[in-house]
Amino acid sequence: MAHHLNTNKQFMIGNGILAFAVIFVVVIFVYMSMRLQRQKEGERYFAETYSITLVKGFAGDSISVLLNDSLLVNRRIGKEPFTFEVKRFAEQSALMIVDRATDKLSLFELSEKGGSYRFEKEGDEVKLLAQEE
Numbered sequence: 001m002a003h004h005l006n007t008n009k010q011f012m013i014g015n016g017i018l019a020f021a022v023i024f025v026v027v028i029f030v031y032m033s034m035r036l037q038r039q040k041e042g043e044r045y046f047a048e049t050y051s052i053t054l055v056k057g058f059a060g061d062s063i064s065v066l067l068n069d070s071l072l073v074n075r076r077i078g079k080e081p082f083t084f085e086v087k088r089f090a091e092q093s094a095l096m097i098v099d100r101a102t103d104k105l106s107l108f109e110l111s112e113k114g115g116s117y118r119f120e121k122e123g124d125e126v127k128l129l130a131q132e133e
Contacts, residue, residue, distance in 0.1 A: 046088040048114030052095065054082040055129065057121030066096040067110075088114055097126050 052065065058077040065073040068090055093110040097119065106126035110117065118129040 046090075048088040048112070049085050050088060050093070050095075050110055050114055051083065051085050051116040053116070053118045054080065055118050055120050056080060058082060058119075061121070062100040064096075064098040064100055066098070067093055088112075099124070 050067070052072075054063075054077060057080075059080050060077065062076045063073065064071060065084075067086055070089075072086055073084060088110075092112070095108045095110055095117070097106045097108075098104070102124060104124050108117070108119075108128055115131060117131065120127050120129055
């Protein structure tokens with residue numbers, strides 16, 4: 001009895017192995033791409049700085065100043081003007097000034113280009129003054 005080669009079966013097994021190899025290569029490339037993208041995001045560096053000045057109305061008040069979710073200042077303001085600088089560390093920046101006596105929050109969106117910001121307090125309201133060019 002002659003032994004017959006089953007060419008259809010061999011062809012299907014070869015195609016299956018080839019399909020698994022292609023899927024494996026695609027998975028490896030997607031994994032490497034995602035890993036490289038995550039590393040680039042982690043190394044992002046911003047050169048811009050914000051100069052924050054509390055000009056008038058803050059003397060004697062106990063305040064907290066936060067940039068995004070990072071506490072920058074948490075103290076009683078002794079004299080005016082009170083100035084400090086901070087480097088930009090995120091894509092978008094929001095400055096929060098909290099009066100600790102009343103827990104009143106004032107929220108300001110900061111520019112991506114950095115800059116100098118001056119704030120004034122009248123009563124319970126904190127106002128952003130016009131920027132100097």
